Structure formats: structure tokens, C-alpha cells
Amino acid sequence: MRPVANSSKWILGLGVLFLGWEIAGQQEWLGKGLPPISAIVTYALEPRSYELLMRSAAVTATNAIWGFIIGSMIGWSIACSGQIWPALKKGLDTLSTFVNAIPLIALGPLLIVTVGEQLTPMTTASLAVFFTVFVAVLGGFERLPSVHHDVIHTYGVNRWRALILVLFPNALPSFIDGLKLGTSAAVLGAILGEWFGAPAGLGVLIVSSMQNFQITLLWSAAFLGTAMSAAGFFILVIVQQKLLPRFGW
Amino acid sequence: MAADEKGTSSIVIEEVRKRFELTNGQSIEAVGHVDLEIAGGEFIALIGPSGCGKSTLLRMLAGLEQPSHGRISIAGETPEECIKHHDLGIAMQEHGLMPWLTAKKNVALPFRLAGLPVDEDRVDELLNLVGLQDFAEALPKQLSGGMKQRISIARSLVLRPRVLILDEPFGALDAVTRRLMNNELQRIWSQKPTTTILVTHSVEEAIFLADRVCLMSPRPGRLALIEPIELERPRKLETMQEQSFLNLLAKLTAALDEVCMPEVAT
Numbered sequence: 001m002r003p004v005a006n007s008s009k010w011i012l013g014l015g016v017l018f019l020g021w022e023i024a025g026q027q028e029w030l031g032k033g034l035p036p037i038s039a040i041v042t043y044a045l046e047p048r049s050y051e052l053l054m055r056s057a058a059v060t061a062t063n064a065i066w067g068f069i070i071g072s073m074i075g076w077s078i079a080c081s082g083q084i085w086p087a088l089k090k091g092l093d094t095l096s097t098f099v100n101a102i103p104l105i106a107l108g109p110l111l112i113v114t115v116g117e118q119l120t121p122m123t124t125a126s127l128a129v130f131f132t133v134f135v136a137v138l139g140g141f142e143r144l145p146s147v148h149h150d151v152i153h154t155y156g157v158n159r160w161r162a163l164i165l166v167l168f169p170n171a172l173p174s175f176i177d178g179l180k181l182g183t184s185a186a187v188l189g190a191i192l193g194e195w196f197g198a199p200a201g202l203g204v205l206i207v208s209s210m211q212n213f214q215i216t217l218l219w220s221a222a223f224l225g226t227a228m229s230a231a232g233f234f235i236l237v238i239v240q241q242k243l244l245p246r247f248g249w
Numbered sequence: 250m251a252a253d254e255k256g257t258s259s260i261v262i263e264e265v266r267k268r269f270e271l272t273n274g275q276s277i278e279a280v281g282h283v284d285l286e287i288a289g290g291e292f293i294a295l296i297g298p299s300g301c302g303k304s305t306l307l308r309m310l311a312g313l314e315q316p317s318h319g320r321i322s323i324a325g326e327t328p329e330e331c332i333k334h335h336d337l338g339i340a341m342q343e344h345g346l347m348p349w350l351t352a353k354k355n356v357a358l359p360f361r362l363a364g365l366p367v368d369e370d371r372v373d374e375l376l377n378l379v380g381l382q383d384f385a386e387a388l389p390k391q392l393s394g395g396m397k398q399r400i401s402i403a404r405s406l407v408l409r410p411r412v413l414i415l416d417e418p419f420g421a422l423d424a425v426t427r428r429l430m431n432n433e434l435q436r437i438w439s440q441k442p443t444t445t446i447l448v449t450h451s452v453e454e455a456i457f458l459a460d461r462v463c464l465m466s467p468r469p470g471r472l473a474l475i476e477p478i479e480l481e482r483p484r485k486l487e488t489m490q491e492q493s494f495l496n497l498l499a500k501l502t503a504a505l506d507e508v509c510m511p512e513v514a515t
Contacts, residue, residue, distance in 0.1 A: 158364075
């Protein structure tokens with residue numbers, strides 16, 4: 001009964017949102033900038049725009065997925081390195097915070113001239129993801145109960161074995177939470193990277209439609225980006241629900 | 250040293266003190282001057298008021314804290330050397346089981362942590378010993394508090410440690426389960442007497458299990474009394490009703506009251 005009740009709430013909530021949007025668009029309460037949702041859907045399903053949107057979405061999805069994978073691995077590796085080599089921990093934490101503090105908007109042009117316009121979206125996506133995953137994994141490590149630390153110590157465990165056998169399994173729920181947040185960060189990072197001059201992608205579409213005042217195209221691209229983030233998030237929710245109980249969580 | 254060659258170890262605690270530095274620059278002495286010799290295979294219970302330093306003394310024995318003064322020697326080695334040889338087993342009030350591992354894998358964990366091949370027969374033997382062979386594949390969340398503690402004790406014994414350190418392992422259990430667990434622990438220990446140091450708040454538990462009961466004074470903890478327990482083994486739950494047990498209980502309770510509240514006791 002509960003999943004059905006939850007689905008009903010979701011459908012009802014979205015229905016109310018879309019209905020309100022449709023009315024606001026039809027009545028032009030926010031001017032031409034907010035078209036009715038029916039106009040956006042109709043436009044997006046036209047063969048020519050559909051093909052353009054799907055082609056751009058595929059490019060953005062590829063950039064986001066690679067950025068997500070690379071960023072997650074970097075975040076995870078940095079967090080783990082600090083546990084294996086404690087002397088590096090403070091430096092790695094500071095470096096990660098520093099890199100995260102640099103606005104992507106400032107890094108974008110620099111990346112275009114360093115890694116090139118092709119790789120910039122993937123790089124910005126990685127940068128957007130790594131810190132989220134890094135903080136999540138680190139949080140998981142630091143939430144290890146003191147009694148588990150005592151167990152590790154009493155059996156004279158080296159740091160590698162402690163990491164693999166105790167620390168990382170304990171941090172798994174946090175890690176997956178970090179990945180869930182990382183999905184939307186990856187899509188956002190990829191779109192932002194494309195914005196700076198990539199050859200294709202939703203970011204490129206958003207910039208050109210904005211400059212040409214193609215409001216329905218702009219909204220269609222924004223919708224696709226949102227749907228991509230939501231899809232990634234829900235895939236990880238399912239992974240979380242299936243995986244964690246197997247590990248006793 | 251190979252696990253099956255291990256015997257038991259005597260422990261020497263010599264002039265041990267522990268002082269903790271506080272954040273405000275001051276310090277407190279948790280453990281005063283403690284001298285104690287424990288024979289190989291002996292079962293020692295430490296009792297005393299809360300905060301008297303019992304657990305701190307135990308943590309120093311387990312190498313989890315360093316003494317500020319004095320030395321601890323386990324069969325001539327420091328606790329750190331014993332840890333390297335996997336000669337210490339530890340079970341605490343919090344069971345410390347890994348929630349992602351089954352009961353069997355939790356018992357086997359010390360092998361993996363120590364980088365040793367898992368001795369499946371030894372793991373099964375210990376699961377049998379604590380009576381949980383039917384729960385081998387259960388996760389900790391599927392076990393009761395008593396079962397978790399039994400798994401924790403099985404885990405502490407799996408590498409055949411020469412010294413077993415128990416810090417209030419049954420402190421979180423209800424009175425009935427606790428008595429049953431005392432009986433279980435005594436049965437397990439009797440099969441292969443291992444040098445054991447138990448910290449407990451229960452005088453009854455201490456008398457029931459130990460060869461000697463050490464009473465610690467309030468902070469800074471010192472040994473106020475060492476009482477040999479000469480009750481015959483194996484002890485049964487009925488032993489707790491015998492006059493000799495009750496006499497010891499009265500004597501140690503009075504001694505505990507005296508060190509905790511001297512003005513009331515007198």
C-alpha cells in the first residue's frame with residue numbers, strides 16, 4: 001500500500017504543479033518568458049526539434065556520465081588517500097576545499113584554453129561531482145563508531161585492510177548519498193561546460209536559444225536537463241534500495 | 250606465533266598511572282598508582298564506582314591508551330607487541346559487530362583483519378561454543394542483544410588470544426539475559442582458561458566469574474582491595490544462592506560502599 005500511496009502523492013504533486021504552470025502560461029502571468037507547458041511539450045515532440053533536443057541531450061548525457069564517473073573516482077580516491085596516508089590528509093582536505101571554492105564560471109574559460117572545448121564539459125562535470133563525493137565518503141569514514149576503531153586497533157590492522165574491510169563498508173551509505181547528489185551536479189557541470197563553447201550539447205542549445213529568444217526551445221532544453229538529473233537520482237535511489245540491504249544496512 | 254601454539258600469558262602492571270590533559274590546560278589523574286600481577290589463565294574482575302578508571306586501565310592493557318607512568322607487560326611483551334602477534338581479544342559493552350557482515354563473517358573478521366587465512370573450522374567451533382550455529386548467516390540487526398554479545402565474545406576468542414579483555418560486555422543486557430550470559434562465559438572460559446580481565450559494575454557477576462576481584466577506589470583509581478574467590482568451579486547459577494557466595498557478596502558490597510561513600514559506610 002505504501003508505494004502506491006507515495007506514487008499517488010508524487011502524481012498529485014506534479015499534476016498540481018503542471019496545472020498551475022499551464023494556467024500561468026495561458027494567462028501570461030509572467031509574460032512570454034513562461035509559455036504554457038502544453039506549448040513546450042508540443043514543440044519538443046515536433047520531429048525537427050525532437051531530433052535536435054535528443055542529439056544535444058545525448059552529448060550532455062555522455063559528458064555528465066563521464067564527468068560523474070571520473071569525479072566520483074577522484075572524490076573517493078582523495079578521501080581514501082587521506083586514510084591510508086594520514087600525513088597527506090590535511091593537505092588533501094585543504095586542496096579539495098580550495099579547488100571546490102573556485103567558481104566553475106571562472107574555471108570554464110581557463111579549461112577551454114587548457115583541456116580544449118571538447119573536454120571542458122566533462123571536466124566541469126567532474127569538478128562539480130568530486131567534492132560532493134569526497135565530503136560524503138569522508139563523512140562516512142568519520143562516522144565510524146569508536147568501538148569499531150578499537151576493534152581495528154586491537155587486531156593490529158594495517159590501514160589498507162582497515163579501509164577495505166571496515167572503513168569503506170561503513171561509509172557505503174554515505175558514499176551512495178554523495179553519488180545521488182553528484183548526479184545533478186554532473187548534469188549541471190556538463191551543461192555549464194558546454195556553455196563555454198563546446199561544439200554540441202544542451203548547454204550550447206540553451207545559450208543559442210536564449211540569444212535567439214527561442215523560449216520554447218530554451219524551456220525544452222531545461223526540461224531535458226532536469227529530467228536527466230532526476231533520472232540519475234532515481235537510478236541511484238533504486239541502487240541504494242537494492243544494494244544497502246544486501247550489506248545489512 | 251601460530252594460533253594453535255598459543256598458551257596463556259601472565260600480566261604485570263607496574264606502578265601504572267594515567268593522566269589526561271584537558272582542553273583548558275589542566276589535567277586529571279584517571280588512574281592512580283596501580284600494581285597488579287595476574288597469573289597465566291587467571292580470571293580477574295575489576296569493580297569500582299563509575300569514573301574510577303577501570304575502563305582506562307583496561308584500555309591501557311589493550312594498548313588503546315598509553316600509561317602516563319609505569320609499565321604493562323604481557324608475558325614479557327608490551328601490549329603493542331601483543332597486538333602485532335594478535336594475542337589480545339577484546340569485547341566491550343557495545344558489541345562492535347559490523348552491521349554489513351553476517352554473524353559468521355563477524356566471527357571470522359579478526360582473521361581477515363590480521364591478514365591471516367580464515368580458519369572455517371575454528372569459526373564454526375566458536376559459533377557452536379556460543380550456541381549460535383543456527384544463526385551463522387544472520388545479520389547483526391536480526392540478532393538479540395544477548396546474541397550479539399555472544400558473537401562479540403566468539404570474535405574476541407577466534408584467534409586464540411593469550412589475553413581476553415572484557416569491558417562490561419553484558420552491561421547493556423537485562424538481568425535475566427545477563428545471568429545466562431555469565432553462565433555462558435564461564436562455560437566458554439572453563440573449556441580453555443585464558444587470562445581474562447573483566448570490568449563490571451556488578452559485584453555478583455565479578456564473584457561468579459573471577460578467580461580474584463579487584464576493587465578500585467574513586468578517581469584517581471587505585472586498587473583498594475583484592476579479594477580471592479575460592480568458590481569451586483564450574484560455578485552454576487545456583488552457586489549465587491550459596492552462603493559462601495552471599496558472604497563474599499556482602500563483604501565486597503560493603504567494601505564498595507566504603508570506598509564510594511565512606512561517610513555513609515561508617
